[in-house]
Amino acid sequence: MDFDELERNLPAAVTLQEAYRAAFYMVEQYISLEEEPDEGLILLLHYLDSDPARWEDWLLSVQRGLKDPETVDPHR
Template sequence: MADEQLPEMVTLDEAYRAAFFMIDAYVELEARPDEGLVLFHQYLQSDPARWEDWKQAVSRARSPGAGLDPLAENLDKD
């Protein structure tokens, strides 16, 4: 899918699935993926608390003064 076909906004469900698929691809591609990331991947698949944790993370990301912006480095390159 080309960038111009990507939506500007996604739902919480879509964003969660995107994060999962990104981690899934990394774990699958790496010969020796980081153990912590593998455990996180398992958590995303199995822990019932994951949805509440996800919603809290989204709320934090949207709050003013959230601090660190993990996208800033990439966004500044455009």
Template sequence: MADGADLPETLTLDEAYRAAFFLTDLYVGIESSPDEGLVLFHQYLQSDPARWEDWKQAVRQALSPEADPDPLVENLLRD
């Protein structure tokens, strides 16, 4: 998919996981001194055997109507 192309409204579990990985990969690469926690999270996404089950649990929580805090709402409140 080229830059600027329309993005899909939904992603598969695999695609969303890859997006989360690439987002952390981007930030770790951009920052001159990335936060240690972010670096550890990036390493976790690459190598921890539990990552897929943890990812599915996080997706279940995100899909829950009562998920709190909602990071999208939190970000809107800061703008």
């Protein structure tokens, strides 16, 4: 798969809901690829799918990420 081409074909911005779904699918994908997935990731997926506080936690996390863009580098 050509990841540069994949990245070029993605929109420059996504909604909060789209980003949340992407995070959910990323965790779900990782769990499905692992023969013995980490219990913490399984619990995270369950939390993302079922806990009523998840949306408020997500919004706080997005706000934090916007305030401090240097903390986590996705290309590292």
